[in-house]
Amino acid sequence: MNNNAIHFVTAVLLGLLWSGATQALSTDSQQPINIEADRVDADDRKRLTIYRGKAIITQGSIRISGDTVKMYFDDQNELVKLISIGKPARFRQRPDGKKEFQRAEARRIEYYANKDLMILINQAKASQGADTIRADRIEYDTFHGKVKAESRPASKNGNGPKSRVQITINPKNKKRP
Numbered sequence: 001m002n003n004n005a006i007h008f009v010t011a012v013l014l015g016l017l018w019s020g021a022t023q024a025l026s027t028d029s030q031q032p033i034n035i036e037a038d039r040v041d042a043d044d045r046k047r048l049t050i051y052r053g054k055a056i057i058t059q060g061s062i063r064i065s066g067d068t069v070k071m072y073f074d075d076q077n078e079l080v081k082l083i084s085i086g087k088p089a090r091f092r093q094r095p096d097g098k099k100e101f102q103r104a105e106a107r108r109i110e111y112y113a114n115k116d117l118m119i120l121i122n123q124a125k126a127s128q129g130a131d132t133i134r135a136d137r138i139e140y141d142t143f144h145g146k147v148k149a150e151s152r153p154a155s156k157n158g159n160g161p162k163s164r165v166q167i168t169i170n171p172k173n174k175k176r177p
Contacts, residue, residue, distance in 0.1 A: 028060030028093070037069070047073040047080075055084075061094035061101070066109070082111040088123060100129040106138070116143035124149075134166040 038053025048070060051057070055069040066084035074080050084091070088105040095102060107122035120126060120138040126147070127133070135149035152163040 028062050031060035033057070033059045047075070047077075049073075061092075063090070063092050064109070065090045079113045081113065082109075084109040091118070098128075102126070102128045104138075104140075115141075117141055130168070130170040132166075132168045136163055 035051065035055070035057050037051035037055040040049065040051055042049045050071075051069040053067070055064075055066055057064045057069060064082070064084055066086035066089035068085045069089075070081075070083045070085075071079060072081040072083075085108050088107055089109045091104040091109055092101045094100070104118070104120055104124075104126045106120035106124040108120075110119040110121070111117070112119075118140045120140070122136065124136060124138040125132060125134045126138055126140065133147065133149055136152040137150045139148040140146070149165045149167075151165050
């Protein structure tokens with residue numbers, strides 16, 4: 001795949017990824033897409049583009065980063081799945097009407113475009129402002145605004161530690177009369 005084709009496919013992909021379903025700033029989709037990586041490998045037959053080496057993808061307020069970012073496409077070159085792997089991989093966006101960014105990080109972040117589903121796996125953390133949720137796995141249905149968090153079960157022999165979902169919700173600053 002030549003560089004123009006890589007750029008076009010990536011632009012189409014990211015335009016779909018940052019659609020209104022993810023609740024990002026409505027102007028994000030109108031912003032240029034910027035990609036940085038040490039290396040890019042694209043395979044037309046596998047419909048896969050891999051960005052390696054401190055990969056950073058930005059568009060407006062949205063930013064995805066990881067040691068490796070893999071993008072899978074269908075036959076129409078539309079994004080099917082994005083996987084960001086890092087120590088940690090990170091995601092952020094600023095929703096319309098909000099001053100604070102929504103942030104997520106985990107060892108692995110998976111985004112399924114056709115399901116509007118983001119899954120954070122292994123040392124997962126999601127936050128907006130000072131409110132946070134930590135778990136071994138966090139699933140975020142971006143279309144319906146639903147979150148499911150799970151802890152790691154104890155080991156099969158019962159000797160290993162069991163992790164727990166941790167949530168911090170800070171009080172809103174209210175002005176006193």
